[in-house]
Amino acid sequence: MAEGTTLFANQPEWADVTPVPQYENTTPLAPIFYSDEFILPAYRVNPTLYGCSLCADKDATDYFRGVVKAGEMSPRVLKLTETVIRMNPAHYSAWQYRYRTLLAIKAPLDVELALTNDLTKAYLKTYQVWHHRRLLLTAINDPLPELAFNEHILAIDAKNYHTWSYRQWLLSHFNRDDMWAGELAFLERMFEKDIRNNSAWHHRFFVVFERGAEMGENIMKGELAFAKESISAAPNNPSAWNYLRGILDHVRTPYATQTAFVMPYTNSTHPTEEEIVDLEDPHPSKDAELPCAAAIEFLADIYEAEGKEGVAKATDLWKSLANEHDTIRKKFRKAGYQAIDRICDYYYSLREKPVVAEVEPGYLRRALPDAAPNKGEEWQGIADDYQKLIIPGLTHWQHPSFFAYFPTACTFEGLLGDIYSSSTCNPGFNWFASPACTELESVVMDWAAKMFGLDRTFHNISEIGGGVIQTTASDSALTAIVAARVRYLVDNPDVSLESMVIYVTSHTHSFGKKAGLVLGLRVRAINVDEDVRTGWGLKGSLLQQCIEEDRKKGLHPFIIVATVGTTNTGAIDHIEELGVTIKEHYPSMWLHVDAAWAGVTLSCPELREKAQLAGINTYADSLCVNFHKWGLTNFDCSALWVRDRKLLTDALDVTPEYLRTKHGDAGTVIDYRNWHLSLGRRFRSLKIWFVLRSFGIEGFQSYIRRCIQMNDHFVNHVKQSENFDFVAPPSFALTVFRIAPKSRTDLGLEELNAINRQFHVALQSHHELLLTQTDVGGVFCMRFAVGAARTEERDIEQAWRVIKEVGEEVLSNWKVAVSST
Structure with missing residues (x-):
């Protein structure tokens, strides 16, 4: 307009x-x-x-x-x-x-094409304008003038992906000899402008080798000569070296056939005029900067292929690249080695560090400038500032004496998985974006499903349900709620959004209420405060009672978020009872099981009954387990399994033209972008793959059992104490306790809560360990969660000594305060 x-x-x-x-x-x-x-x-x-x-x-x-x-x-x-x-x-x-x-x-489509010419110039980086041109050219069927227009656009932006892709489409779609005939001359014009244009080199390979024409010896020799002449003119142009590799790979010719050509480019000095020049292997130009890093790498690959002694020669060359010739790699390797060394030093000294950061609010803003630097800084100074400014402000969740919240897993396998995935960063939104990302995720989610004993319906290979990696349990639950809402509305089309209700319990994680805020839906928290004091949560009979109450009010509960291992106490909802109630009376209702923390216990067969595996396998529509909590895998990594993947994709599939692929359209692959809310996604499966392969199922199980045994050790101390008692039964590796002297049965709830609040404050001043507090049905108490991978029994003993001493001191001071009043 x-x-x-x-x-x-x-x-x-x-x-x-x-x-x-x-x-x-x-x-x-x-x-x-x-x-x-x-x-x-x-x-x-x-x-x-x-x-x-x-x-x-x-x-x-x-x-x-x-x-x-x-x-x-x-x-x-x-x-x-x-x-x-x-x-x-x-x-x-x-x-x-x-x-x-x-x-x-x-x-008239020719008039439309003329208009599209203007739009293309204005919006050449927009995919849609190029797709529109494809449709027009297919209908008009006069593609030859398009090549000239395409070259005109490349004069504006010589490296625009869409422009080059469109040119290749023109050539391959119409496949006319008169169009192919001028391509090498066109490329000569492009190379005259910029011999380092990698897009032009890629297009040359497409024209010469990927057209499908017969590959004669003369063509190969001509392309080898072209690549070598281009390297001679600009030896440090990686595009030409990559083209040379591509030629040899395409015709399955060993790199060693080019040793004589490569050797002069690996020397620091230029060949003398007296040396005999082989016209097939041109020497570096006189002004070339030698040695050439790409040539050294090429020669190293030649030596490596020889095997035995050649590998040693190749290793020497790679070291020379790192330390002398390839400055970019040299800096990265040096910084990388230092980072790994400092990370190792951090973990070696972790037990000696305070668990809690000993800084005041605003410390970092006071230490940093108020704007980014105008000019780049030396990396060493940046790395040193991380040690000096950042580490002192960290609370060390991996500390052996971290017993707060729930554990956050950290293993070197997980660390390396994150490093590798970051080094090949890609958004992974569909199979085509990076096939390995999708396929590895599908495989490791099935590995984990089998390790946990999940029904085959939940396996990706079943093509019925399947597993997907989300960021956190909150995202997993929100995704399940969106799918549940759509299914309920399909089954009950006359129901209004305003009448729909999300069911959680008074001990469900806070994401339940937040999901209601995000989606604009009602949330009802069913009170189970009394039940959790026994270690259990929501029963089927109470669920049915609440549903009937709400239905009489014209409301429609459509999902229940049940929990195996609540945050407060580790309580477990009666999954099988809930499933039976839903199946018999409310078949449109969704059962989501949040087992973010305790779900990993399913790896141990002896714990599966307590963890409700039978109910999950028979009735759950979805299940969440966080590997990044108690599953040895670095944050973030939340596994979500669904019984029916179609319910997920029906709710979340949004496929604009630019995201369509032939594999996705054919339904032969999983496009994980339709299994969660965001489009882009990290390559999280890599770290699960590393962890499961390194630990094995037996190692994973051993870690879970060891954490539970250490918690049992702590539980024995509480049992034998005269001053402490449990607020709820210990659950796996979690104990909820408080000061409650056995000799003082006269103390009321209000007094005990006041004592335990003082106890909590006193413990917070001891930075050699960390616990967190909670409230269970009005009872103020402390949580002790074991799970850090480096925690040992000696850390449990040290924690108990501090807890016992601080508790005795609080009680002593309280008695003095009471007697003085």
């Missing part, structure tokens, strides 16, 4: 169209905010020009949705979609509907 143009809402010729605003409920998950960037420049200068405060983008898209709803395809729709596209060139729906309209009204 040009400056000064009236909004569609104010144009009489559009009065017959009913605009359709963007649908957003009262509390949208991702509200769209129309910023000032979308308001017409003319409107910002003179608001009275339009007589309303609508932004142009919202006005146009509302009318666009209106014509789509009405099914209108007319010349004015072309005007409307052009307006939308110029405001948002990535609006794939506008492009798609525009093309359908062009065909429906039989508009």
Whole structure:
């Protein structure tokens, strides 16, 4: 819409169209905010020009949705979609509907192509404009002029991915000899401008080797000569070296055939004029900077292929790259070695460090400048500041005496998994984005499912349900709730969102209530305070009672978030009872089991009954287990299994054209982006793979059992004490206790809570260990959670000594205070 143009809402010729605003409920998950960037420049200068405060983008898209709803395809729709596209060139729906309209009204496509030329120049980095060109060219079937236009666009941006990809599509789709014929000459023009243009080198390989034409010896020799001449002219151009490798790999020729060519580029001095020059192996140009790092790497690969003594030679060359010739690698290796050494030193000294950070709020802001540096700084200074400024401000969750919250796993296998995944960073949103990321996740989630004894329905290989790695248990639960909501609405289409209710208990993790805030839904916390004092939680009979109460009020509970191992006390809901109740009376209701902490106990067969495996396998719609808590895998890594993957993908599948792939369309692969809320995702499966392979199932089980045994050791101390008692039965590796002198049965709840609050404050001043407090049905108490991978029995003994001494001191001071009053 040009400056000064009236909004569609104010144009009489559009009065017959009913605009359709963007649908957003009262509390949208991702509200769209129309910023000032979308308001017409003319409107910002003179608001009275339009007589309303609508932004142009919202006005146009509302009318666009209106014509789509009405099914209108007319010349004015072309005007409307052009307006939308110029405001948002990535609006794939506008492009798609525009093309359908062009065909429906039989508009001249050559005129459309001319318009698209302007749009392409303006928005050449937008995928949709190139896809539109593909559709037009396929219909027009006159591709030869497109090559000249494409070259014109490359003159604007010589390395634009979409432009090069489009050129390859033109050549392969139409596959005309008169189009292929000029490609090498075109590439010569590109190389004259920039011999280091990696996109041009990639295109040359496509033209010469991937067209499908027969590969004659003369062609191979010609390409080898071209690569070598290019290397001679610019020896430190990695693109030419990669092209040389590509030629040899393609024709399955050993790198060793090029030893004579490579050797002069690995020397520090240039060949003398007296040396005989082989025309097939040109020497480096006189002004070349030698030795060439790419040549040294090439020679090292030659030696490595020889084996035996050659490997030693290759190793020497790689070391020379790291220490002398490849400065980028040298700096990275040096910084990397130092980082690993300092991480090792950190863990060697961890037991001697205070568990809790001994800093005051705002310490770091006072230590750092108020803006980033204008010029880059030396890495060593940055690394030293991490040691000096950051480590003192860390609370050490991996400390052997960290008994607070729940453990956060940290193993060197997990660390290395994160390093490797970060080194090959990719968004992993579908199989095509990086096949290994998707396939490894599918495999390790099945490994874990088998280790935990989960029913085959939950395995990815079943193609019924499956497992996916989320960030945290909160994301896992939110994903399950979204899927549950969609299923319930499909089964009960007349139900309003306002009447839907998420069920949690009074001891469910806080994410339950937060999910209600995010989704704009009611949340009911069923009170189980009395039950958890016995170690158990929600029963089937209480669930049914609550559902019937709410249904009489016109409400619709659609999911229950049950827990195996609550945060407060480690209590366990009666999963089988809940499942039976749901199956018999409320089949549209979803049963999500949050076993974020205690789920790893399923790896031990003797613990599966307590951890409710039978109920989970028979009735659970979804299950969450956090490997990053008690599962030896570094944060973040939350495993979510679903019984029916289609319920997940039906709720979350949003596939614009630019995310479509032939494998995804065919349904032959998993596209994990449709298994959770975000699009991009980290390569988290790598660290689970490392952990499970390094520890093995037996090592994993041994770690779980050892933590429980150490907690049992602590439990024995509490049992034998005259001053402490349990608030709930110990659960796996968690103990909830308080000061409650056995000799003082006269003390009421209020007095005991006051004593234990003093106890908590006193313990907080002892930074050699850390516990956290909680409230169980009005009882103030302490939590002792064992799980750090480096915790040993001596740490349990030391913790008990501190707890016992601090408790006795608090009681003594309390008695003095009482007697003085």
